[in-house]
Amino acid sequence: MDKKVMPAGKCKGILEAISSKSHVHRLLIAAALADGESVIETNIISEDMQATMDCLTALGAEIQVKENMIYVNPISRISKEEKNDIILLNPRESGSTARFILPVASVLCKQFEMIGSGKLPTRPFAPLCDCMRKNGAVISSDYIPLQGSGTLKPGTYALPGNVSSQYISGLMFALPLLEEDSDIMLTTNLESKAYIDITTDVLKQFGIQMTETKEGYHIPGRQRYHTPGMIKADGDWSNAAAFLCMGAIAGEVKMTGLNLDSTQGDKEIVSVLEQFGTKVLREESSVTVSSKKLNAIRIDVSQIPDLVPVLSIVAGLAEGMTVFENAGRLRMKESDRIATTKAMLSVLGVRMKVVEENHMTNLYIEGVKEYNGGKIDGAGDHRIVMAAAVAALRATAEIEIQGAQAVNKSYPGFFDDFHKIREV
Numbered sequence: 001m002d003k004k005v006m007p008a009g010k011c012k013g014i015l016e017a018i019s020s021k022s023h024v025h026r027l028l029i030a031a032a033l034a035d036g037e038s039v040i041e042t043n044i045i046s047e048d049m050q051a052t053m054d055c056l057t058a059l060g061a062e063i064q065v066k067e068n069m070i071y072v073n074p075i076s077r078i079s080k081e082e083k084n085d086i087i088l089l090n091p092r093e094s095g096s097t098a099r100f101i102l103p104v105a106s107v108l109c110k111q112f113e114m115i116g117s118g119k120l121p122t123r124p125f126a127p128l129c130d131c132m133r134k135n136g137a138v139i140s141s142d143y144i145p146l147q148g149s150g151t152l153k154p155g156t157y158a159l160p161g162n163v164s165s166q167y168i169s170g171l172m173f174a175l176p177l178l179e180e181d182s183d184i185m186l187t188t189n190l191e192s193k194a195y196i197d198i199t200t201d202v203l204k205q206f207g208i209q210m211t212e213t214k215e216g217y218h219i220p221g222r223q224r225y226h227t228p229g230m231i232k233a234d235g236d237w238s239n240a241a242a243f244l245c246m247g248a249i250a251g252e253v254k255m256t257g258l259n260l261d262s263t264q265g266d267k268e269i270v271s272v273l274e275q276f277g278t279k280v281l282r283e284e285s286s287v288t289v290s291s292k293k294l295n296a297i298r299i300d301v302s303q304i305p306d307l308v309p310v311l312s313i314v315a316g317l318a319e320g321m322t323v324f325e326n327a328g329r330l331r332m333k334e335s336d337r338i339a340t341t342k343a344m345l346s347v348l349g350v351r352m353k354v355v356e357e358n359h360m361t362n363l364y365i366e367g368v369k370e371y372n373g374g375k376i377d378g379a380g381d382h383r384i385v386m387a388a389a390v391a392a393l394r395a396t397a398e399i400e401i402q403g404a405q406a407v408n409k410s411y412p413g414f415f416d417d418f419h420k421i422r423e424v
Contacts, residue, residue, distance in 0.1 A: 194265025
């Protein structure tokens, strides 16, 4: 689906943030491993959330969605251990689902097969598969599709911390179920730690204990997940960022339903926009961003890689040269976001230079006064599609976004909400 977005120049309005995809993924998995029914309150079901529910259902959980509630009855582990059937798991295009479920399936299933679609078969799994193989699992490939068997055993799980925090989260869900203690040992510095913090917070809600160590994490075995009953998912800072950036470049936007004390790393969008020069008002559960003159900044984006596409739209209108440091991990997302962000900015008339310096991948973005119109390839990436839509506010001509349906991955109603606050 292609989407044509006319220039607007201004935006103004109030929106409620959708529920955090990152939080709901984790709540669903913990609920499926718990000792009784859990009810998760969420105001959205995205394609990625549905993929997680489908995989958990395949593992034996019973899940029903009624209005704004997800009812989760847990997996019966004993019944699954007694079955010799090959369990088919299809996370579709969701890397989070695949990386979280893979270790869990290796504990619960005698045999399973994991397939996927879109760009998922090209995304890396080797570090996770390697450390699982060293601890008893049999994994047929480092890429999806793959088959799994064997029994995951307690031990030391060594893996890099700068490739995907999702590897670590997946192990954190699985290792408490083993008979003895385990350790996750990080062989590099940990990036995107905030996503690990979301995982540990959810695990704590379900009664699972672990200890952060100098090397990584110590996880006691023989633990049981205990349902807290009813849980409300946090508002999603990652998706709210697109609308807050609209306020930053073209008017005023207020986002409600956000937890300012959230462990979500992408809440940093607020302080980053302040650095650019925007006016920000923080209230108890909301943030308002109003546009002012934008000035170039220099920031490390290693902990907030998902924000870079939409922040590049703000940077492209800032006076001077903005530098995003430590952007290397953007290459391993739904698209190569360094390449796709550069291609998007090129259509808009903005020069982005990629420089390898001091063992870092840095992005240099030179600001302009207004954007050109044109055709932008969404590249099957929801973050690129959203960023292109935001750019249209300050374009001199129509922007046509190719493959705009990619927003369904995390935010099916994105364009409906976009038009609510866009002024023509």
